[in-house]
Amino acid sequence: MRKKIVAGNWKMNNTFQEGIKLVEEIINNEKTKPSNAVLKIIAPPFIHLASISDKLKSATGFASAAQNCHHETAGAYTGEVSAKMIASAGANFIIIGHSERRQYFGETNGVCVKKIDMALKENLIPIYCVGEKLEDRNDNNHFKIVKQQLQEALFHLSLSEFNNIVIAYEPVWAIGTGITATAAQAQEMHLFIRNEISNKYGNKAGAELSILYGGSCNANNAKELFACADVDGGLIGGASLKAADFITIANSF
Ligand code: PGA
Numbered sequence: 001m002r003k004k005i006v007a008g009n010w011k012m013n014n015t016f017q018e019g020i021k022l023v024e025e026i027i028n029n030e031k032t033k034p035s036n037a038v039l040k041i042i043a044p045p046f047i048h049l050a051s052i053s054d055k056l057k058s059a060t061g062f063a064s065a066a067q068n069c070h071h072e073t074a075g076a077y078t079g080e081v082s083a084k085m086i087a088s089a090g091a092n093f094i095i096i097g098h099s100e101r102r103q104y105f106g107e108t109n110g111v112c113v114k115k116i117d118m119a120l121k122e123n124l125i126p127i128y129c130v131g132e133k134l135e136d137r138n139d140n141n142h143f144k145i146v147k148q149q150l151q152e153a154l155f156h157l158s159l160s161e162f163n164n165i166v167i168a169y170e171p172v173w174a175i176g177t178g179i180t181a182t183a184a185q186a187q188e189m190h191l192f193i194r195n196e197i198s199n200k201y202g203n204k205a206g207a208e209l210s211i212l213y214g215g216s217c218n219a220n221n222a223k224e225l226f227a228c229a230d231v232d233g234g235l236i237g238g239a240s241l242k243a244a245d246f247i248t249i250a251n252s253f
Pocket of ligand 1: 009170174175176177178214215216217235236237238239
């Protein structure tokens with residue numbers, strides 16, 4: 001079902017104690033202005049996940065996410081964390097294919113396929129990230145790249161599997177740079193993604209898909225971005241590290 005979602009991707013920030021303090025601030029702050037219509041997702045580092053998932057259980061309108069998972073169930077993969085473990089920690093979502101994973105850890109669309117399948121197997125909802133680099137946009141290849149990211153990582157799914165997918169459009173040139181896509185650029189790409197999904201899975205699947213925008217989305221520009229017809233919320237990096245900003249963004253619909 002299409003939902004309004006604001007997800008905070010903490011990336012590799014916050015010690016365990018800082019993370020607990022931040023999530024407490026977010027929950028307390030939100031109590032003063034509850035917006036249950038918006039699902040707020042917190043994606044902390046792995047070590048925070050069980051404690052934060054537990055804290056969020058007693059708050060209304062919240063869920064937790066991992067930022068990544070390994071694509072095998074278990075085994076000799078030193079330093080890795082499986083989707084099964086993430087589910088057992090109480091999380092509900094997994095961010096998959098973030099551009100930082102693609103850039104620094106060599107994740108390909110092919111690896112994303114395996115991670116998406118594993119997440120679905122564990123009843124976790126993948127937030128699958130797509131987005132073009134600056135050179136792709138300058139060369140007018142942005143639609144082609146995003147289409148390929150959709151086709152190669154998602155289009156093996158059945159319709160019922162696909163119904164459990166959330167997509168985040170994150171132009172790489174906008175992530176952590178302070179440069180946001182204009183509302184028109186975001187809307188244009190979100191509509192393109194929705195149409196691609198409708199072509200593959202039917203109009204109902206397209207209409208029910210939640211598509212989040214990510215890339216320097218903050219308390220000042222969220223309203224304009226979220227007002228776009230095909231933008232269903234945001235995947236927020238830097239601005240999710242301050243409780244007040246995260247809540248302002250979640251209340252920007
Ligand atoms: P940013 O990151 O909001 O700091 O640009 C977004 C993301 O990477 O999800």
